[in-house]
Amino acid sequence: MRRILSGIAAAIVAVTLILPLQAKAEDAKSLLDQILERGALRVGTTGDYPPYSELDQTSNTYKGYEIDVVTQLAADLGVKVEFVPTTWETLAAGIQAGKYDVAASGITLTLERLKSIGFSAAYLDSPLVPLVQSKDGAKYAAWRDLDKEGIRIAVQSGTSAEESAKKNFTKAEIVPIVAPALDYQELLAGKVDAAITDTVFIKKALSQYSDKLVAVDPTHAIEGQPNAMMTVRDDYVWRNWLDTWVAMKAQSGFFDALFAKWIAGS
Incomplete structure (x- = not known):
């Protein structure tokens, strides 16, 4: 009887070990x-x-x-x-x-x-570069020139552009823009001094507003993207x-x- 009980006990132990492993295997399914x-x-x-x-x-x-x-x-x-x-x-x-x-x-x-x-x-x-209004293009030779007190820079909320701007601009004010509003629309409206986004999206904006917007030193990006x-x-x-x-x-x-x-x- 002791041998049978020992066998049952061993079986119970084995099952208790196997069940978690099976559950773990299910959880681990790729x-x-x-x-x-x-x-x-x-x-x-x-x-x-x-x-x-x-x-x-x-x-x-x-x-x-x-x-x-x-x-x-x-x-x-x-x-x-x-x-x-x-x-x-x-x-x-x-x-x-x-x-x-x-x-x-x-x-x-x-x-x-x-x-x-x-x-x-x-x-x-698609590296990050700033956009400014065409009338202000001559003010900024490089993106670092925008990092000044009183400068407001628009970025899309929740994007890597927002993360990068907060890291690289310590003096300028970073203004997160929540979709469906767009960063460069805030710039066109004169609510900010610049907008930061990637070169692909900027190309789209410039194709629509080539007479109103200009990229600041696009060959030297803020960061790769x-x-x-x-x-x-x-x-x-x-x-x-x-x-x-x-x-x-x-x-x-x-x-x-x-x-x-x-x-x-x-």
């Missing part, structure tokens, strides 16, 4: 496997940042450089793409809460963000697949073609 099983890639995007991500209010469809990136990503995964509306302020929170698998909207990979959130390999660089897809941080199986996909697409000329389509001709 996002890659989850996406394939689900049959859909969920993408968080802001829809307010052309030429990266723009929502057509009439058709309720998205278009842009990043939209083409994730659409091709889903196709290569063999799943459909599902867009999830989000905001710049809640991009990372949406990933962490499992609302979407990746976020793509012209998002900058930064060392600070990498402390709490993951990114794919970068596939585009490597763009990538935001995703979970510690899933190395998924990150490896995603990084490999970026590398293979870069080699094939995919990103060059998108640059020509959405940015070079802007």
Whole structure:
């Protein structure tokens, strides 16, 4: 009887050890496997940042450089793409809460963000430079000339531009602008002295307001801005697949073609 009880006790111990391991294995299932099983890639995007991500209010469809990136990503995964509306302020929170698998909207990979959130390999660089009104262009030879008491600089709230501006400008006042309002619109309205954003977005603004706005020393950026897809941080199986996909697409000329389509001709 003692031997039987010992056997039962051993079995109970074994089961109690196995069950947590099985639960842990379930919890540890890669996002890659989850996406394939689900049959859909969920993408968080802001829809307010052309030429990266723009929502057509009439058709309720998205278009842009990043939209083409994730659409091709889903196709290569063999799943459909599902867009999830989000905001710049809640991009990372949406990933962490499992609302979407990746976020793509012209998002900058930064060392600070990498402390709490993951990114794919970068596939585009669009450095930060300031815009000022044309009448003020001669006042500023370099971006550092804007860092003075009394100068007000607009940045999009929740973006890497806001993070960079607060780090690099210690005297000027940084003014966060909440979407759908845009930083350069505040500049056009005369509410601020400058607006800081990336060179791609600036190109779009200058194409519309070439007689009213000018970039300050665009060949010497405030900081580089490597763009990538935001995703979970510690899933190395998924990150490896995603990084490999970026590398293979870069080699094939995919990103060059998108640059020509959405940015070079802007």
